[in-house]
Amino acid sequence: MSKGSNEPFFRRAYGRLVGQLATRAGTHHLAAIEDAVQVSMMRAVERWPRDGEPQNPEAWLYRVAHRELQGSLRRSARRQALLTEHAPPPEPDGGALLPLLSACCAEGQPERTRLVLALKLVCGFDVREIAQRLFMGEGAVRKRLERGRRALRAQGELGSFDAPSIRLMVYAIFAEGHLSHEAAVRAELCDEAIHLARTLVRTDGAPTSEALLALVLLHTARLPARRSETGALVLLEDQDRALYERAKIAEGLEALERSARGNAYTRYHAEAAVAAAHALSPSFEATPWQDVVNAYAHLERVSPSPLHRLNRALALAELGGAEAGLELLRDPPPSWLEGSYLWSLVLADLNRRAGHRQKAAYHRAQAVALAPEGPIRDAVRSRLSAV
């Protein structure tokens, strides 16, 4: 690890070390493995400042954790297997990290439990940190971890990895970050999603994985412009596009280009196309709305959701006027979305722009009442102040 770098080396190493040891010792010994990795890092903090940082810090951690695990598995048959092996050098991170992530995503557990498990074992967050990031109580996190670990132990061995379920998990981590009210959490979880998507692309190189990487990079590139100095949310049309992160956009576009191989067009492709349209447009007015409308129409086909219809209506309104957008929303939304501020927000906005003042006022009141308190409600209020 290079001193002064921003890379969360210990956290990243945590997932790789747990993965490698679980590959060798099996998932039955998950608790002992996690303890061994914890001990290796505590030793590092004690020893490295005195003796200097080792040439290969991760190999050092691995050796210590490996020895520690051998000690704690004294009575297990697995010990023999671990003993006969001289601690091998750490593998490139795709080696064991993806099978571990895949095991965390295995069927049979609720999505939230899988997410908690992945954040703990793969991303190296502890219970307190997960609770803060997912806005859950520590007790609830602990319960989910317990159930998830039990299911993981029952799996026994880490197998190969399953790219589709890994992509879903990366997307879930990204969505959790992207939607977070807290800027620091948002940046950190989005970076985590980028890191995992890069790892996946390096290992499987599949066009769909490339599309996922493009999507998370291109959206994350716009994060610095999403929040004003006072902490308020800044809407797309008011964002200072000079704040977009150029390096992430460039890397995202490269991934997007590589994703256009083969004949699969997935929701990740469609969402990456939307993200690219926004990230590349020099201004809100110059947005290629037709591309955005097309991408959302695609998205509705490959992954039907009223949220996609809502987004398409907004893009359509920019392209062909507010009535065109409203036309698309004439069918009532499903009940789960009816209670959401998003639906009301869009209806208030489009009705105002179409000159339907009474309808606009009605939906405005709904949107403000339904929006979560804090920056989101403030943004809704300011967005609709003209209604």
Added chain:
Amino acid sequence: MPRYLCLQRSIPGGDDSQPSPSDMQAMYAKFNEWRAAHEAQLVDLGGRLGEGRLETSGPIDGPFVEVKELAGGYMIVEAESLEQAAAVARGCPGLVRPGSGVEVIEIRTP
């Protein structure tokens, strides 16, 4: 310049929760900073103390506490005064916190 022996003492009432990988990375960075700031005064960064025992000339009354329960680690610091030495020790990350304190003792050499 006088030297001081710094002994880490466990104090009841600490929480036994373990630091997260992020915490450990932060501790490592802080420790490096602290060491760089006091390089000249840190004579011996010492180490952890293991088991020990007291050898005596005969039986002694009174309850004895095993060494390992008393002290977690030691180091030797050079400073102008006890106050200065204590300030250096206090600044060492992780030493003074709930559950842990440091005892600073002057080493008098003839």
